[in-house]
Amino acid sequence: MEDPVVLFVDDDENLLMGLKRRLRGKFNFDTAIGPLEAIAKIKDGARYAVCVADMRMPEMDGVQLLAEVAKLSPDTVGMMLTGNADQKTAVEAINQGRIFRFFNKPCEDDELITGVSAGLRQYQLITAEKALIEQTLAGSVKVLTEVLAQLNPTIFGKAMRAKRWCDRIAGPIGYPHPWELGLAALLAPIGYVSLPPDILARLGEDKALQPLERDVVRRTPEVARNLISHIPRLEQVAQIVYLQYRDYDGSGFPADGPQGQDIPLGSRILRILNDLGKIVESDLVVQQHFEELRQKPKRYDLALLDKIELALADIDPSYDQSTFPEGTEHDIYLKHLRMGDFLMTDIETRDGHVLLTHGNYVSEVQLQRLRVFQKLHQFHEPIRIRRGGGGTGAEE
Template sequence: MAEKILFVDDDPNILSSFKRTLRKHYDIETAVGPEEGLRAVRDNRSFALIISDLRMPVMDGIQFLSKVRETSPDTVRMILTGNADLQAAMDAVNHGNIFRFLTKPCPPETLILAIQAGLRQYRLVKAERDLLEKTLRGAIQVMADVLSLVNPEAFGRGSRVRRYAVDMGRRLQVQKVWQLETAAMLSQIGCVILPEEALHKIYNGQPLTAQEEQLFSMHPSVGAELIAKIPRLQDVSEIIAYQEKHFDGSGIPINDRRGDAIPMGARILKVVLDFDALETAGLPRAAALLQMKRRSG
C-alpha cells in the first residue's frame, strides 16, 4: 500500500496545486490549517510524511509539527515557507525535529527529491522500530520460557497475575498496559534464586526458614536487575523492583518512596500478587478481598 503524504496550509489554492503536481506520483491528502491537520493525524496515524506551511493562524507550522510528533512520532516532518530566516530554521529543527526546511516557491523537482528523501527516512525508522520490537518481544518470551523450565511454580504465578494486572490496568486507564503486562509476566523472574520447594511454601502460605525469607526478599531486586539490561524495559524493571512496596512506604526496597511516588504499575502488581497469594492459599475470592481491605498501609 502506498505511503500517505499530508500537506497542511491555510491557503486552499496552494494545496490544490500540490495535489495536481504530485497526485500521479504519491498518495496525497491535504488539510486547510493546523487544526484540520491535527484531526487528520488523529483519524489516520499512518502518514509517512507531513509537509506544513510555516506561517498559519492559530498555531504556526513548528507548533503544529511538534504536536504531530507527540501523536505520530514515526512520521517524517517538513516545513515549507515563503518566510525563510535563520531563527525560523533553528526553531524548526530544535522544537519540531524537522527533517527538511524548504522555501517557497519550491520547484517540483526539488520538492519531489525532498519527498523521496523523507520517505526513505520513514522506511528506515519503521524498519528499525520493527526490528527492535521483534527483538524485544523475543527477549521477553525467552525469559518467560526460561522461567517456565527452571521454576514452573514461579512461571505459573506470573501467568495468573498477568491476567489480573492487565484487567486492572485497563479499568484504571493505564496508558502503557504492555509495560504492566510484561512486568506481571516477569514479576517472578528473580525467583530463579529460590529452590522450588521454597516457592511452593510461599505460594501455599507455609512458613519459610530464615534463609528462604532472605532469598525471597531479594527476588524483586534480582528480577529488576535482569530486566533492566533489556533496552526499553527500564520502566518495567522499576515496576518489578517495587512490586512488594507498600503504599505507606514500608516494604521493599527500603527507601523514602511512598504513595503516588511508587509507580502505578508496581501498586497494581502488589495488589494482584497479594490477592493471588490469598486465593492460592485456599481463600474464596470474597474472603480474600475482605482480608485485603483490612490491611492498613
C-alpha cells in the same frame, strides 16, 4: 506492502492542486486543505510517513499542527513550507514541531523532491529500528515467560492472573503505559529462577518457609531486575519489578529504597496485587479481600488501594444478606478464611491444639493471630464455615 504516503497540508487549495501536478509520479501522496482536515484524516486511521505543512494557516499554524501530528503519529517525519522564513519561526518549528526540514516559498521542485526523499529515508530508518526493537523485545519476553512456565506452572498461572488484573485496572486508574504494567506483572516472579527446587515447590504450594528461605525469596526481585534490564526498552519494567515488595511506609525490600509517592506507581500496584494474589482463590475478587489487605495499612498506598478495589472487586453473593439471610456453608482452607465467617468446626493444629472453637464468628484479631500460627504449625484442613447472614458476634 504499499509505498509510504506523504501528506501535504495547506489552506490554499490551488497550491495543493499545483503540487499534485508537479509531483505526480514522484511520491505516493495525499493532501489536506487546512490543519483540521489533516488531523481528522490521521485520527480516522490514515498513516503518513512524511507531513509537509504550510506555516501560515487559519485555526492552527504549521508549528502547532506538526506538534499535534507528532502526538498522534510519532513516527511521521515533519517538514515545514513557509513564505515567512524569519529566525523565530524556524526556531519554533524545530523546537516545538520536531521538524526534519524547513523549506522557503517558493520552493523549487528539485529541492522539494530531494527534501521529501530524505524525509522518507528518515521514516524508514525510524520504523526499521522500531520494528527491530519490538521483535527483540517480544522474543526476549517470550523466552522469559516460557522459562517461568516450565519452572513452575502454578506460579506462572498466578502471574498471568495478576496481568489480567493489571489489564482491568490500567484504564480506570489512568496508568500512562498499560503494556508496561501488564508486562511487569507477568515478569514479576522471574527472579524465582534463582531458587532451589525445594523452595520453589513449597512456594507453588503456598507452604510455609523457614526464615533463611524467606530471606532468599525476598531477594528475588533483584535477580529479576538484573534479568529484565538487559532487554531493550524494559528499564522501567525492571525497576517496577525490583521495587514490587517495597512498602509504602519505607519498609520492605530493598531496605534503602524509596517510600510513599516516590515508589513507582507500577511497584505500588504490584505491592497490592502480590498480597491480593495470596488470599484470592480464583479470578473472583470481592470487597472482603480488600478488607483483609487494609489490616496492614502501612504496606500500601491506600488511595490507590481504593481505586483498585473499585476496578476489580465484585459482589460476593455469599455476603448478600438480602439473598442469603441465613448465610451459606462452605468447606474451605484456612488461607481463605475471612473476618465474619462463622466457624462450624474447630480450628485445630495437627498436634491437637485448638486455636479457635466452633460456634463463633472470626474477628480481626483472631484472623491475624491465626495467620501467625499458620507459619509455625500445620492445621487440620479443610474446615467448615458459614458465610453471610450479617453476623459479627457470637451466634444467638
